[in-house]
Amino acid sequence: MNIIRSARFGASTLIPKNCWSVVRSISSTELTKLEVNDKTGIAVLTLNRPPVNSLNLELLTDIRNSIKDAESNKCRGLILTSSSNSVFSAGLDFLEMYQPKEERLKSFWTALQSTWMTLYGSKIPTAAAINGHAPAGGCLLATSCEYRVMLPKFTIGLNETLIGIVAPNWFMNSYLNVLPRRVAELALTQGKMFTTAEAQQVGLVDDVVNTKEEAIAKCEEFIGLFKKINPYARALTKQQFRINHLQELEQNREQDLQAFIAAITNPSTQAAMGAYLENLKKRSK
Numbered sequence: 100m101n102i103i104r105s106a107r108f109g110a111s112t113l114i115p116k117n118c119w120s121v122v123r124s125i126s127s128t129e130l131t132k133l134e135v136n137d138k139t140g141i142a143v144l145t146l147n148r149p150p151v152n153s154l155n156l157e158l159l160t161d162i163r164n165s166i167k168d169a170e171s172n173k174c175r176g177l178i179l180t181s182s183s184n185s186v187f188s189a190g191l192d193f194l195e196m197y198q199p200k201e202e203r204l205k206s207f208w209t210a211l212q213s214t215w216m217t218l219y220g221s222k223i224p225t226a227a228a229i230n231g232h233a234p235a236g237g238c239l240l241a242t243s244c245e246y247r248v249m250l251p252k253f254t255i256g257l258n259e260t261l262i263g264i265v266a267p268n269w270f271m272n273s274y275l276n277v278l279p280r281r282v283a284e285l286a287l288t289q290g291k292m293f294t295t296a297e298a299q300q301v302g303l304v305d306d307v308v309n310t311k312e313e314a315i316a317k318c319e320e321f322i323g324l325f326k327k328i329n330p331y332a333r334a335l336t337k338q339q340f341r342i343n344h345l346q347e348l349e350q351n352r353e354q355d356l357q358a359f360i361a362a363i364t365n366p367s368t369q370a371a372m373g374a375y376l377e378n379l380k381k382r383s384k
């Protein structure tokens with residue numbers, strides 16, 4: 100019998116393969132759902148934190164655990180998507196950063212660092228089915244993957260400067276891994292949010308399709324490209340492309356954390372964030 104061991108069902112829980120329907124849940128929490136297609140071996144991770152999948156400590160932790168679950172279950176690839184019809188992820192949860200408690204702020208940023216390193220450095224092929232807006236941290240998740248497909252009439256980009264904050268190096272590096280340097284610099288300094296069409300034009304997304312189902316199918320097609328490629332050779336090749344960015348953060352984690360805390364707790368950053376949040380709340384009324 101082909102057995103899959105699910106880390107989050109407990110080390111001793113064995114799930115018999117073939118006793119399940121084609122799509123099978125590997126692990127799920129209140130905030131994420133990780134399902135694998137038994138035929139293709141490709142997993143889909145759905146973010147499910149209504150209304151906008153803003154990334155708080157718990158969601159980040161669940162995303163990281165899910166990536167690790169997909170890897171340890173030897174999935175052939177991982178697709179990130181959202182349960183919302185209009186938002187992929189609204190980026191970092193402002194409530195974690197606005198008037199924060201220091202211990203929670205530290206745990207939050209440390210979880211973001213870990214989640215990024217796990218996703219950006221994952222050995223398995225990764226793809227994002229961007230079925231809604233993807234500002235800031237939402238864009239970071241997407242650009243950390245190897246392939247992106249997006250639905251029309253949404254927006255994506257690193258808009259930090261618009262909020263009065265600075266995207267850390269590793270956010271920029273994820274952007275630079277996808278965009279030409281000049282485009283990245285112009286976009287980052289303006290805090291530009293690209294429409295789907297603009298994103299495709301500059302190469303921020305690889306394809307545009309009309310439905311979430313088509314987006315997942317495109318991601319599966321991308322992951323299928325590696326069917327005949329030795330996974331070990333593939334993973335090492337990907338690692339060589341990304342190792343400098345990963346090491347840069349790994350070796351400077353504490354410094355990066357302290358820079359974040361100093362920047363976020365600065366009264367002028369708090370004032371800018373407060374005004375931005377106020378505006379967001381007014382707009383949503």
Ligand SMILES: CCCCC/C=C\CCC/C=C/CC(=O)SCCNC(=O)CCNC(=O)[C@H](O)C(C)(C)COP(=O)(O)OP(=O)(O)OC[C@H]1O[C@@H](n2cnc3c(N)ncnc32)[C@H](O)[C@@H]1OP(=O)(O)O
Binds near residue numbers: 186
């Ligand atoms: C060199 C040294 C560097 C040191 C480091 C320094 C700084 C660190 C940098 C930190 C990096 C931060 C990156 C981020 O990710 S910041 C987050 C940026 N995100 C945004 O700007 C997105 C804001 N949201 C929107 O634009 C929209 O909500 C939307 C995503 C387009 C969706 O629009 P819509 O569907 O119309 O939904 P609403 O706008 O009505 O929102 C519903 C509800 O959700 C609240 N909300 C939205 N986004 C967030 C969020 N990111 N965090 C928390 N809450 C959010 C919104 O306020 C509404 O709430 P109410 O219903 O209660 O009003």
